[in-house]
Amino acid sequence: MELDERKLTILEAIIRTYLETGEPVGSRTISKYTALNLSSATIRNEMSDLEEMGYIVQPHTSAGRIPSDKGYRLYVDHLVKEKTQQVTALNSLMIYKTNRMEEILKQVVRMLAANTQYTTMISAPSYKRNKVKFIQLSKLNERQLLNVVVIEGNIVKNHIIDLTENIDEESVLKLNLLLNTRLNGLTLADINLGLISNIKEEAGIHSEIISEVLDTIADVIRAETDEDMEIYTSGANNIFKYPELSDSEKASRLITTLEEKDLLADFVKDTEQKEEKGDTGIQVYIGEESPVEAMKDCSVVTATYELGDGMQGTIGIIGPKRMDYEKVMNNLKSLKTSLTEMFKEDKPPENKVDSGKK
Amino acid sequence: MELDERKLTILEAIIRTYLETGEPVGSRTISKYTALNLSSATIRNEMSDLEEMGYIVQPHTSAGRIPSDKGYRLYVDHLVKEKTQQVTALNSLMIYKTNRMEEILKQVVRMLAANTQYTTMISAPSYKRNKVKFIQLSKLNERQLLNVVVIEGNIVKNHIIDLTENIDEESVLKLNLLLNTRLNGLTLADINLGLISNIKEEAGIHSEIISEVLDTIADVIRAETDEDMEIYTSGANNIFKYPELSDSEKASRLITTLEEKDLLADFVKDTEQKEEKGDTGIQVYIGEESPVEAMKDCSVVTATYELGDGMQGTIGIIGPKRMDYEKVMNNLKSLKTSLTEMFKEDKPPENKVDSGKK
DNA sequence: ATTAGCACTCAACTGTTTGGAGTGCTAACA
DNA sequence: TGTTAGCACTCCAAACAGTTGAGTGCTAAT
Known part of the structure; x- marks a missing residue:
């Protein structure tokens, strides 16, 4: 069976009416409120066909028809008109x-x-793909560092790092330099354990404390990346x-x-x-x-x-x-x-x- | 009328039963499942009293009773026992x-x-009452500053400040000093427009740009404080x-x-x-x-x-x-x-x- | 091909009935 | 005097039957 012009008109009328009223729509309604000038009996025949084709269904015998998923799909794909909508609020x-x-x-x-x-x-x-713009470690006190990461889109992430031993200003400076030269321009997704261990190696692992800070930063960034949507x-x-x-x-x-x-x-x-x-x-x-x-x-x-x-x-x-x-x-x-x-x-x-x- | 021992027992039985079943509870139920060994007729009399006193109500004639707000209140205040609860999960x-x-x-x-x-x-x-521990301005580029505020409880707040004109490193240093000496130890609630204008005055308003930054920080902190719960x-x-x-x-x-x-x-x-x-x-x-x-x-x-x-x-x-x-x-x-x-x-x-x- | 007509279906509504749970009251009892 | 058995009464809820109306499918006529 083919979905000819008339069937389509009727289907559209059914769907539009149903969208408005929320009630199953019967043949008489379509017959009256459509420009086709067909009797309800004719509409009934067409509806019967449309049902057979799967575009509409009857909730129960002796009720009107409502659109099926397939019917809605057709409507959405072919019958919805593009309006230049008022952008309201x-x-x-x-x-x-x-x-x-x-x-x-x-x-x-x-x-x-x-x-x-x-x-x-x-x-x-999600900003996993965004690149690091700026990293800064600041010493809050002997055992705490504040880590701030700014990424593209000017998103700022910060974390306080608790240390197991004291850290001196010099190490902080060194870390700052190291982090900025190696991580700037990378995306968050790029920063993984391998990379960090590379950096550690390259830096020669001067001290336990530097290694600890690097590990923590890696953890933190990973956690940030894994975060659910x-x-x-x-x-x-x-x-x-x-x-x-x-x-x-x-x-x-x-x-x-x-x-x-x-x-x-x-x-x-x-x-x-x-x-x-x-x-x-x-x-x-x-x-x-x-x-x-x-x-x-x-x-x-x-x-x-x-x-x-x-x-x-x-x-x-x-x-x-x-x-x-x-x-x-x-x-x-x-x-x-x-x-x-x-x-x-x-x-x-x-x-x-x-x-x-x- | 007085709420004697027996009435209290009955009331408690009614409430406990109702909490379990969610159905209005009748005199017969209480008569059977309580240690008082009273007939339903007696219970009925007592229930009638309890209703008069306002502890229970009938959803409709010929239904059992359910606790009123007042009844629940009594239950919560006097009849709930403290258990050493298992802390579950x-x-x-x-x-x-x-x-x-x-x-x-x-x-x-x-x-x-x-x-x-x-x-x-x-x-x-809410952390309005927490004191500022640490403030830091960092220059991201000529027209952008990153402002980080750490407050008691190690809560970190950061904001990017867009400037209308360029700023030099020296001004940033000056601002950092100024902010830390004047704001550290104050609570967020303490920091208001008056204080900021004081600081500006004291600092002698060296330049437009410093004034601008201070205003912005005041705005930011205020916004942070006003934030809904x-x-x-x-x-x-x-x-x-x-x-x-x-x-x-x-x-x-x-x-x-x-x-x-x-x-x-x-x-x-x-x-x-x-x-x-x-x-x-x-x-x-x-x-x-x-x-x-x-x-x-x-x-x-x-x-x-x-x-x-x-x-x-x-x-x-x-x-x-x-x-x-x-x-x-x-x-x-x-x-x-x-x-x-x-x-x-x-x-x-x-x-x-x-x-x-x- | 279309339509009028008719028998049929079924949900939704409207009483009506029935059963059961529960009450309040009264009279008898310990 | 407090308690209880007994009974009439109330009311909800569920079950049931009847009615209505919207809608269908089918058939025969146009």
Whole structure:
């Protein structure tokens, strides 16, 4: 059987109506509110065909039809129109721009949730690939050193190192020199145990204490790199706006998933992979397509945003399968560019202090 | 009417039974499963009295009784026994101890949620009252400075300062000296605009650039101080284990509250206040006693923990009114001491790197 | 190919009934 | 005087039956 023009029109009408009402839609409704001027009986025949083709399903006999995953997929791929969306509240967001990346992300994700009435997530960009710009060891006291590492994107990481024996100023100076000459320009991912032992060798291991400090720094950087992805969510309560998600069972599973950030990380990874493969733009996961078990009843729309320096993060919107894909996709698309723009014109965001503004 | 021995026994039996079953408890149950050897009729008379006194209520005529807020209050104040609780999984927690305060707190709150099957929260200690130990400005390039502030408890804060004009090494040295002599030993709360303008005056305002840097640092420290309380929650899904909390309406409100950390902050503030007033130990908020509207159907049990240096945070357990107060209170008490101990023997936790351990 | 018409299905709603758990009251009892 | 047995009463919850209405599939006529 072929999906001809008319069937497509009818399918689209069904999906659009269902997205609006959330109720299974019957043949009569389509017959009345569509320009085709066909009787409900004809529509019924076509619907029967569409069901056979797998685009729609009946929740039970003698109910109207609702779109299947396949139906939604077709809709998303071919029927969603690109609108030049009003960028809603992103401008107001600018005003609140603070100096900390974390805060920005939390605000974005919150704004997006309020805006769309869906649950939202955002991942902080990973900086494993960023290069070291500056390393500094400072002596706090005889037994403690402060280690500060600045990496591309002006991200600052610091750690206090407890020593087992006293250290003198000279060693600190030497270490500073050593670290800066050998590590500057490398990415965090480059810095591993092998490299450190090379440095130690090259330096001739003057003293136990230097070796100890180097080891610790290696540990610290590795820990920083291994750190799980930071993901912020917002609008978890929005799932209760959609009856198909808000029974105890499902709601509980969803809430758990939102708490377990490593499950959400699957979306981030998958999205990044897909975009790497050139499938740039917006990713949509409909029901079963989702990599996360608990989200089989949801649809998730994601996109990455860029920070320059090759850093990228992912934004996602989680809602019922009958979410307003058109709005969500357009919203996300404009947000994606806004964010990318915003970080570009004004990087580095993290820890940046706009000295002019109060 | 007086609450004599027998009434108290019956009341306790009612509450204990209700905590177990979650069902309204009838006179017959008490008559059978209590050592008093009274007929259900007698119990009924007593129950009628207890209801008149306000300790129990009937959800509807011809149902058993359930404890009122007042009943729970009596139970918590006088009938909960102190057990030497097994500290369950706290030891296993030690193993996972990482070097970052944030991670520790997240683990504690998660462990506690898994352990109690309730929703949990923990607040990161505030360090407004901690004194500055060390300040360092480093020149990253002509237009950027890195500012690092170490405060008591070895908490490190850093910011990158963007300048509107170039700065030379000499000014940086001067600023470092100035800042360390004038700010060391002060608490973050002490550092305000007035003080900064004093410093500027005293320093004679050699140059625009120095003034600019000082202003920025003041801004930064103030922002750091004003920052909202950091609160982590876990086990939000646990509310679905208790039918009285899991209808859409209530669940949604609760989830929203858990997301809005500033509402939870009310508990933290209240608990700190109460403990300051000498009411040390465990705080229990039953139903209406809660400072947060959305939690009128819940009970919340909180405690503070100490970090030394006067820093303190708050842990809280959020559950239905019929939560297992005995278990929760004991659990929290032992956790409170464990945490306090843990931080004491091994402070400072934040950013600490155990150089011996891998 | 389209449509009108009709029988059929099924969820959702509306009583209605029934059973059981629990109460309050009263009268009898120790 | 405190306790108890007995009984009528209440009310929820579950089960059941009847009704309604939206929707379908099929068939025969256009």
